Amino acid sequence: MTAPGPAHEEEVLGKAYDARLVRRMLPYVAPQARWIALSVTLMFVVIGAQLLQPYLIKLLFDVFIPRADRAGIAALALVYIAATTVELLARYGQLYSMELTGQNVILHLRDRLFRHLNALDSSFFDRHPVGRLMTRVTTDIESLADLFSSGVVSLLGDSVKLIAIVVILWWLNWRLACVTFAMTPFLFLLSVLLRGRIRRSYRDVRRRIARINAYLQESISGMLLVQLFRRGEVNRREFDAINSEHRDAELRSVVYESSFSAIIELVGNVAIALIVWYGGREMVRGVLTFGTLVAFLNYTSRFFGPIQDLSGFYAVLQAAMASLERIFALLDERPTITSNPLPAALPERARGRIDFEDVRFAYRDGEEVLHGIGVRVEPGEKIAIVGATGSGKTTLIKLLIRLYDPTSGAIRLDGRDIRTLPLPWLRRQVGVVQQDHFLFTGTIASNIAFGRPDLPRERIEVAARLVHADRFVRGLPKGYDEEVRERGNNLSVGQKQLLSFARALAYDPAVLVLDEATSSVDTETEILIQDALRLLLEGRTSIVIAHRLSTIVGADRILVFHHGRIVEEGTHRALLQARGIYHRLYQLQFGLETETSGPLPLAAPEIST
Numbered sequence: 001m002t003a004p005g006p007a008h009e010e011e012v013l014g015k016a017y018d019a020r021l022v023r024r025m026l027p028y029v030a031p032q033a034r035w036i037a038l039s040v041t042l043m044f045v046v047i048g049a050q051l052l053q054p055y056l057i058k059l060l061f062d063v064f065i066p067r068a069d070r071a072g073i074a075a076l077a078l079v080y081i082a083a084t085t086v087e088l089l090a091r092y093g094q095l096y097s098m099e100l101t102g103q104n105v106i107l108h109l110r111d112r113l114f115r116h117l118n119a120l121d122s123s124f125f126d127r128h129p130v131g132r133l134m135t136r137v138t139t140d141i142e143s144l145a146d147l148f149s150s151g152v153v154s155l156l157g158d159s160v161k162l163i164a165i166v167v168i169l170w171w172l173n174w175r176l177a178c179v180t181f182a183m184t185p186f187l188f189l190l191s192v193l194l195r196g197r198i199r200r201s202y203r204d205v206r207r208r209i210a211r212i213n214a215y216l217q218e219s220i221s222g223m224l225l226v227q228l229f230r231r232g233e234v235n236r237r238e239f240d241a242i243n244s245e246h247r248d249a250e251l252r253s254v255v256y257e258s259s260f261s262a263i264i265e266l267v268g269n270v271a272i273a274l275i276v277w278y279g280g281r282e283m284v285r286g287v288l289t290f291g292t293l294v295a296f297l298n299y300t301s302r303f304f305g306p307i308q309d310l311s312g313f314y315a316v317l318q319a320a321m322a323s324l325e326r327i328f329a330l331l332d333e334r335p336t337i338t339s340n341p342l343p344a345a346l347p348e349r350a351r352g353r354i355d356f357e358d359v360r361f362a363y364r365d366g367e368e369v370l371h372g373i374g375v376r377v378e379p380g381e382k383i384a385i386v387g388a389t390g391s392g393k394t395t396l397i398k399l400l401i402r403l404y405d406p407t408s409g410a411i412r413l414d415g416r417d418i419r420t421l422p423l424p425w426l427r428r429q430v431g432v433v434q435q436d437h438f439l440f441t442g443t444i445a446s447n448i449a450f451g452r453p454d455l456p457r458e459r460i461e462v463a464a465r466l467v468h469a470d471r472f473v474r475g476l477p478k479g480y481d482e483e484v485r486e487r488g489n490n491l492s493v494g495q496k497q498l499l500s501f502a503r504a505l506a507y508d509p510a511v512l513v514l515d516e517a518t519s520s521v522d523t524e525t526e527i528l529i530q531d532a533l534r535l536l537l538e539g540r541t542s543i544v545i546a547h548r549l550s551t552i553v554g555a556d557r558i559l560v561f562h563h564g565r566i567v568e569e570g571t572h573r574a575l576l577q578a579r580g581i582y583h584r585l586y587q588l589q590f591g592l593e594t595e596t597s598g599p600l601p602l603a604a605p606e607i608s609t
C-alpha cells in the first residue's frame with residue numbers, strides 16, 4: 001500500500017462506515033425514497049422467483065414423475081417459465097430503479113459541488129490544484145455511484161438471498177447442508193485476501209494512468225517547445241518508461257483478477273463434488289430423494305455468488321466513505337470574500353473615483369507583496385501603471401475587483417469601502433481586460449457578450465466594429481458564429497486582444513482596468529489596438545498596466561511600481577525630468593535617447609520585453 005513519493009490524498013482510505021458522513025448524505029438520498037422502496041421490493045421478488053426454480057425441479061423428480069402426472073408436469077413447466085419471466089422483469093426494474101437513484105443522487109451532489117466551486121474565491125484556487133478539484137467532481141463522485149449500483153441494495157439482496165438459501169438447504173437436509181456450509185469460511189477468507197491484492201493492483205493501475213495523463217498533457221501542450229528544443233528523444237524515452245510501468249501494473253491486476261475467479265470457481269466445484277459424493281451415498285442408502293439431491297446441487301451453486309459479492313462490499317464502502325469525506329470537506333470550504341446586500345442608495349452606475357488607502361497584501365502569510373499602496377484616482381482619469389515584472393501591478397487589480405481582500409488598508413469606490421458593496425454590483429462597475437486573453441468555448445459572438453448574455457447581436461457587432469475586431473471576424477468562415485476552439489487557439493494574440501476589447505466595450509463599465517499583455521503584435525495590429533484603446537478608455541476612469549509607449553504617454557498620470565510600492569508618480573514629462581526609476585525603465589524598455597526637452601514620440605515603436 002505504501003506508495004513511493006508523497007502520499008496522495010486520493011489514496012487515503014479510512015473507516016468503512018462513518019455515521020456522520022452517512023447522515024450528511026441523507027438530504028441527497030431522501031428525495032429518492034420512493035425509488036429505493038421500489039428497488040427493495042423488486043429485489044425480494046427477484047430472490048423469491050429465483051429460489052423457486054430449483055424447488056420446482058425437485059417437485060418434478062420427487063412428486064410428478066413418480067406419479068406419472070402428465071398434466072402436472074406441463075403445469076410445472078409453465079410455472080417454471082412464469083418464475084423466470086417474473087425474475088427477469090423484476091431484475092430489470094430493480095437495476096433500473098437503483099441506478100436511477102444513484103444517478104439522481106450524484107446529479108444533485110455534482111451540481112452542488114459545481115455551484116460551490118463557483119462561489120469560492122481566488123485564494124482557494126491558489127491552494128488547490130485544478131487536477132485535484134476535477135477529481136472531486138468526477139472520480140470521487142463516481143465511487144459514490146458504485147456504492148449505489150453495487151453497494152447498498154446488493155448488500156441487502158445478497159444477505160437476504162444467503163439467509164434464504166441457508167434456511168432452504170437446512171430444511172431440505174441438514175446434514176447435507178453442513179457440507180456446503182463447511183466451505184464458507186474458507187471461501188470468505190480467500191475472497192477477502194485476494195480482494196485486497198486486486199484492490200491494490202487497481203490502485204496501482206490508476207496511479208500510473210494518472211502519470212501517463214499528466215505527462216501527455218504537459219508534452220502535448222508544450223509540443224512547440226519540445227520540438228524547438230529537440231527534447232523529443234528524451235521525452236520519448238521518459239514516456240516509454242512510464243508506459244511500460246503501466247502495462248506491467250495492468251498485467252498484474254489481470255493476473256490477480258483471473259486467479260480470483262478461478263479460485264472461487266474451484267472452491268464452488270469442490271463443494272459440488274463433496275455433495276455429489278456424500279449425497280450420492282445417502283441416495284444409495286435410500287435416505288435422500290433424487291429431487292432433493294438435484295435441488296441441493298442447484299442451490300449450492302447459487303450459494304457462493306453472494307458470498308463473493310459480500311467480500312467485495314467492504315472495499316466499495318470504504319472507497320465511498322473516503323470520497324464522501326473529501327467531497328464534504330470541499331463543501332465545507334467557505335468563501336472568505338462575501339457579498340453584501342444592496343445598500344439603498346446605490347446608483348446604477350458609479351462615478352468612478354477610486355481610493356487605495358494604505359493597501360497591504362500578502363498571498364501567503366509573511367510574504368507581503370504590496371507594502372502600503374496609497375493613491376486616489378479621480379473620475380474619468382487615465383492612470384498608467386508601469387513597473388518591473390513581479391512588482392505587484394496585477395495584484396493591485398485583483399484587489400480592486402475583490403478576487404482577494406487586502407490584509408490591511410482599504411479600497412474605496414466613490415467613497416464606499418468595496419468590502420461593503422454587493423459583489424455583482426462592484427464587478428459590474430469595474431471591467432477588467434486581463435493579461436492573458438481568456439476565451440471560452442462558444443462562438444465569437446458569445447465571447448464578446450460574455451458578461452451580458454442578453455446583449456442583442458447588433459450591439460455585439462457595433463462593439464466589435466468600434467475596436468476594429470470586425471474586419472478579421474468577417475474574414476472567418478462563419479463570422480460571428482465561428483466556434484472558438486480550446487481557449488482561442490485558433491486565433492492570434494492580437495485577434496484575441498481585439499476580441500477582449502470588444503468584450504470590455506460591450507460590458508461598458510464605469511471603471512476600466514486593462515492589464516496589457518507584454519507580447520508585441522505587428523505594426524498594423526498595433527495601430528488598430530491603439531485606436532481601439534483610445535475609444536475604450538474614453539469617458540471612464542481607467543487604469544492601464546501599460547507596456548505600450550502610446551498608452552503610457554497618453555495617460556494623465558503614471559504610477560511607477562517597484563517591489564510592491566509606488567515609488568514615483570506624475571506625468572510622463574515630469575517623470576522623465578526627475579530622472580529616477582521611470583527614466584531608467586523608459587530607456588531600458590524602449591531604448592530611446594530621452595531628450596526631455598525635445599518633442600515626445602508620437603507613435604509607439606515596436607516593443608520587445
Ligand SMILES: Nc1ncnc2c1ncn2[C@@H]1O[C@H](COP(=O)(O)OP(=O)(O)OP(=O)(O)O)[C@@H](O)[C@H]1O
Pocket residue numbers: 126363364369387388389390391392393394395396435
Ligand atoms: N496566486 C499567487 N500566489 C502567490 N504569489 C503570487 C500569486 N500571484 C502573484 N504572486 C506573486 O506576487 C508578486 C506580484 O505579482 P504580480 O502578478 O502582481 O506582478 P506584476 O507586477 O503584475 O508582474 P507582470 O508585469 O509580470 O505581470 C510576484 O512576486 C508573484 O510571484
Ligand SMILES: [Mg+2]
Pocket residue numbers: 393394395435515
Ligand atoms: Mg501582471
